[in-house]
Amino acid sequence: MNHKTFTHLIGRLLTAALLMGAAVSFAQPVFRVTAIPDESPTELARKAAPLMKYLEAKLGTKVEFTPVTDYAAAVEALANRKVDLAWFGGFTFVQAQARSGGKAIPIVQREEDEKFRSVFITSDPAIKQLADLKGKDVSFGSQSSTSGHLMPRSFLLQAGVDPDKDFRRVAYSGAHDATIAAVAGGKVQAGALNISVWEKFVADKRVDPAKVFVFYTTPPYYDYNWTVHADMPAATREKLTQALLALNRNDPAGKEILELQRATRFVPTKADNYKGIEAAAHSAGLL
Known part of the structure; x- marks a missing residue:
């Protein structure tokens, strides 16, 4: 093989390697987030934007807010793993829990949601x-x-x-x-x-x-939470949970996010908190 052919071959291999590298970087998984559409789409997008930017920095991956048309679509999106993280009300969490065969895991709720x-x-x-x-x-x-x-x-x-x-x-x-x-x-x-x-x-x-x-x-009850699917890797779930728990009103970025979420702070939560909602849904014939 002469020098010219060798140089040409190396050039082609380098180009192929660069293209493969680009393909890998473009194919980076996107972390998708959704929320029940309990307010207008413009309001939901406004509330989501700074949080998506914050999670992107904390998780080190692209984070996108994926709006849905109705509550049922939010439940289906998490149950079918079309999204990684969902903002549910207590009842939609209970529905997602049933729809996913017990694989919906609530990770945090606003402090306000303990007595909503x-x-x-x-x-x-x-x-x-x-x-x-x-x-x-x-x-x-x-x-x-x-x-x-x-x-x-x-x-x-x-x-x-x-x-x-x-x-x-x-x-x-x-x-x-x-x-x-x-x-x-x-x-x-x-x-x-x-x-x-x-x-x-x-x-x-x-x-x-x-x-x-x-x-x-009304008297108080548990309500909204951020929920993930049980199939999410434990390390990612932990990183995500800690990122949400770390939001602080004394920090300008944290203050903006928490105010948009109408929260003083996020606190850990668990599925058992929503047993009362489940019972209410059964007694009202809605589950």
Whole structure:
């Protein structure tokens, strides 16, 4: 083999090696994250962006937020391992646990989720208690929502009010912000939703609490969490858990992420915390 041919061969081998290297770098696995669509898509994307950037730095891999169209799609995405990490409500976690054959593992929840609550709102001064909803048009959020449907329904039943028999009409708005809009717009006389979305709307002056107001706040229950699939490598799960637990309000980046997540901090959680939600789902005939 002459020198020219040898040089040409080495050049081709180097080019092939570089191309293979590029292919390997391009084929880097993407860490996918999703969330139940309990608010508008623009709000979910806004809340997710800084967290995705933070996790990318902590995990050393590309992290992408993958929106889904409805609650059921979020459950399916984790159960079928189309995503690595999912933000669930208590009820969607219970559904994912059932759908995956017990392979959904909740890793952290906000401190607030240990004692989460729902609120019932109205624009009608004559509505003062849950019993006053009889004969009225009332909106829940999504049918799979913990704080926008399951737990409000559970507390209604405990108060002797059966939505399917006692309400004139049961509506499902699909999301907490849509429930506020339905009550404020007079489409329904009352609605049930997540307390943190309500408080955010009041703080941002997006609703006038003199016209639309809370008339009942539920007792506390466990709610939202970040969940992974049991098939995730233990080292990755540990790294991810520690990254979320390390978020701190005293650090500017941590403060921004936690405020967008409406959290003071994340704390460890476990599947047993959601036994009450599971029982409520069974008693309401939703599971």
